[in-house]
Amino acid sequence: MSEGKNITLENLVSLCKRRGFVFPSSEIYGGFAAVYDFGPYGAELAKNIRETWWKAMVYDHENIVGLDSAIFMHPKVWEASGHVGGFSDPLAECKECHTRVRVDHLLEEAGVFADEKMSEEEINTLFDAKRAMITCPKCGKQCFSEAKKFNLLVKSNLGSFTEDWTKEPAYLRGETCQGIYINFKNVIDSSRVKVPFGIAQIGKAFRNEITARQFIFRKREFEQMEMQYFVHPDTAAETYEQWREKRFRFYTDILGLKKENIRWHQHENLVFYAKAAWDIEYRYPFGFCEMEGVHNRSDYDLTQHAKFSGVDLSYRDPQTNEKYVPWIVETSVGLERMFLAVLTDAYTEEPIGENEMRVVLKFPKKLAPVKIAVFPLLKNKPELVAQARAIYETLASEWHCEFDDNGNVGKRYRRQDEIGTPYCVTVDFDTLGQGENKSLEGTVTVRDRDTMEQIRVSINELQKYFSENLK
Ligand code: ATP
Numbered sequence: 001m002s003e004g005k006n007i008t009l010e011n012l013v014s015l016c017k018r019r020g021f022v023f024p025s026s027e028i029y030g031g032f033a034a035v036y037d038f039g040p041y042g043a044e045l046a047k048n049i050r051e052t053w054w055k056a057m058v059y060d061h062e063n064i065v066g067l068d069s070a071i072f073m074h075p076k077v078w079e080a081s082g083h084v085g086g087f088s089d090p091l092a093e094c095k096e097c098h099t100r101v102r103v104d105h106l107l108e109e110a111g112v113f114a115d116e117k118m119s120e121e122e123i124n125t126l127f128d129a130k131r132a133m134i135t136c137p138k139c140g141k142q143c144f145s146e147a148k149k150f151n152l153l154v155k156s157n158l159g160s161f162t163e164d165w166t167k168e169p170a171y172l173r174g175e176t177c178q179g180i181y182i183n184f185k186n187v188i189d190s191s192r193v194k195v196p197f198g199i200a201q202i203g204k205a206f207r208n209e210i211t212a213r214q215f216i217f218r219k220r221e222f223e224q225m226e227m228q229y230f231v232h233p234d235t236a237a238e239t240y241e242q243w244r245e246k247r248f249r250f251y252t253d254i255l256g257l258k259k260e261n262i263r264w265h266q267h268e269n270l271v272f273y274a275k276a277a278w279d280i281e282y283r284y285p286f287g288f289c290e291m292e293g294v295h296n297r298s299d300y301d302l303t304q305h306a307k308f309s310g311v312d313l314s315y316r317d318p319q320t321n322e323k324y325v326p327w328i329v330e331t332s333v334g335l336e337r338m339f340l341a342v343l344t345d346a347y348t349e350e351p352i353g354e355n356e357m358r359v360v361l362k363f364p365k366k367l368a369p370v371k372i373a374v375f376p377l378l379k380n381k382p383e384l385v386a387q388a389r390a391i392y393e394t395l396a397s398e399w400h401c402e403f404d405d406n407g408n409v410g411k412r413y414r415r416q417d418e419i420g421t422p423y424c425v426t427v428d429f430d431t432l433g434q435g436e437n438k439s440l441e442g443t444v445t446v447r448d449r450d451t452m453e454q455i456r457v458s459i460n461e462l463q464k465y466f467s468e469n470l471k
Contacts, residue, residue: 007347009285012340013215015347015359019418021045022216034209034220041419042339044369044400046223049338050202052366053225056250057200057331064198064227065191069179071204072158075168077178080308081301083153083171090124090147091210092131097139102210103127103147110134119269123147154206154220172206176224177330179203181301184230184313195315195326196239198229202335214286216336223335230315230326233299240276240296240329247294247331248280255338256364257345263288273300280333282341291341292333299325342367346420352452361420362450365470370421371399372466375412377428379405388427391444391459395425398463399470413447422449422470425462 016022020039026032038046058066078084090103104123107113112130124147127134131144158170173179180199187199202225209218216222231239248264251257260283267277275296282291302325306313316323346361365371374392376384385405392403402421404412409426416424426445433441443456446465457465 007285007344009215011349012285012343012347015361015418016042016343019415021343021419034218036216036219036336041369045342045363045367046335046339048367048369049335049342050225052254053250053333053338054200054202056254057198057225057227061198063193063196064200064229065187065193067180067183067187067199067201068203069176069183069201071173071206072156072170073173073178073182075170076308077182077305078153078171078174080304081175081178082304083174084151089150089152089210090120090127091150092127092144092147094136094139094141095143095145096141097136099136099138100150100210101137101144106134106144109137150208150210152207152209154208173204174207175205175226175332176201176203177226177228177301177332180226180228181305181328182309184302184305185311188315194318196229196231196235198227200225200227202226214284214289216340217284217286217289219336224332225335225338226330226332228301229329229331231329232317233324233327236275236296236298236327236329240294243329243331244278244294247292251280251291251341255342255345255367257282257341261341261345262291265290273298282337282344284340284344291337292331295330295332297328297330299327301328302326358414358417360417360449363420363422365422368420368422369400370402370416370419371423371470373402373404373412373416373421373424375403375409375424375426376405377409377426383432383434384427384429387431388425391425391427391462395462395466399466417449420449423447423466424449431459 019041021042023037023039024031025035025037054066058064091100092103092106093100107123107127107130110130110133112126127147132142134144135142136144153174154172155169156172180201183199187193202223204221205224206221209220229239229243251262252259263281265279265281267279270277275298277293277295279290280292280294281288302313314323314325342363343361346363348360348362349357350360352358372395374388374395376388378384389403392401395401406412413424424447426447428445429435430437430440431442431444440456443458444462445454446457447454
């Protein structure tokens with residue numbers, strides 16, 4: 001976190017736009033609420049986050065396999081999951097400007113405490129008692145309607161030419177895990193997994209989120225990284241605790257997030273089938289909010305899909321011959337929420353010299369979009385440029401590198417600091433044996449992002465140096 005100054009969401013939004021991490025969608029058409037695009041560096045950071053998660057979940061566990069299921073599924077999937085009936089938030093509409101806002105958010109903003117233990121009905125009653133005094137965040141009037149339900153699933157007209165699709169529309173998936181449940185039997189039948197085992201998936205999910213706010217924290221098209229772990233009912237509680245611990249350690253030990261910025265939050269108001277639910281919360285610039293959910297979902301999902309599809313989804317233990325419906329321990333996180341946490345944690349403003357400040361993203365090296373930037377000291381000296389390009393080409397065959405000869409070296413450092421590049425390499429006259437210090441011939445300056453320390457490394461040793469330091 002920034003020294004002596006709290007990071008604001010505006011700091012991050014502005015950096016993301018300025019440096020090509022995140023752009024508002026369809027900006028040339030005036031934007032499209034709660035939809036965002038990853039720019040060149042954002043796409044790299046997102047890819048590195050996905051790979052880190054995939055390695056920690058799939059490659060580091062012999063009994064977890066991957067899946068990439070389709071966004072479209074049979075409409076019955078969403079009935080079985082309960083989304084068609086119940087995937088909705090109570091909303092109120094401003095009678096003046098017709099803005100719809102989530103009731104719990106309105107209460108929160110009005111400073112009215114809606115206890116998490118309260119049922120939806122109690123929250124609606126509380127809202128009803130207060131609504132005459134609640135101000136519309138858009139137009140400022142105080143004339144909200146009563147709370148109404150609004151389904152979060154996004155409908156499509158896929159197949160509309162063949163069927164009466166309005167009765168049973170195809171939805172864009174509201175969560176990726178349903179694709180895992182409906183492939184449970186396929187995975188068991190086609191691979192060597194035995195309970196306990198997990199299926200992991202990364203993919204897009206779509207929700208008609210009502211409130212477009214908090215940047216990429218709440219999007220209408222987002223990406224989930226989910227893992228469903230199938231276990232014997234008797235071991236579910238213990239497995240659940242193990243996954244809680246592992247997931248927390250992922251953030252502290254693998255992503256290196258600051259411990260004071262993450263915490264657990266226990267759900268007190270569980271959905272009827274859930275046996276336990278905890279969230280890992282991150283301290284975003286707008287406060288602690290859910291980043292990942294870790295849930296013990298009992299046998300609800302497989303039982304529901306067995307009921308709606310008519311296919312037996314129970315499991316027979318090959319050793320004991322016992323037949324049962326496995327329970328599921330789920331870990332579910334949004335890529336964008338992890339992205340925003342990584343960015344918040346890395347964002348640092350620090351003074352350099354007397355009256356200059358630098359913004360630097362102190363990403364863990366494995367997440368940095370660019371690993372090494374290579375510069376010739378001057379752009380109009382062909383020998384410097386040729387040597388720098390030769391170094392760039394060698395290093396770029398192994399790491400994602402950038403060549404930059406724009407402006408002066410100081411400006412180039414500022415730019416690389418702002419995108420979090422761990423190392424900058426500069427070719428100068430000493431490198432060519434044309435400087436004052438002849439002993440530096442064949443060496444370059446390597447500058448460290450975090451300490452700003454500069455050392456001389458021989459060109460022949462560069463690959464070895466980065467292999468050791470970019471692990
Ligand atoms: P919230 O209460 O914030 O709406 P949720 O409890 O509905 O979230 P889940 O359905 O449990 O979220 O989804 C699992 C994970 O998916 C969340 O922990 C979050 O990281 C991510 N996620 C959910 N909705 C969104 C969204 N609209 N934009 C980005 N990520 C999301």
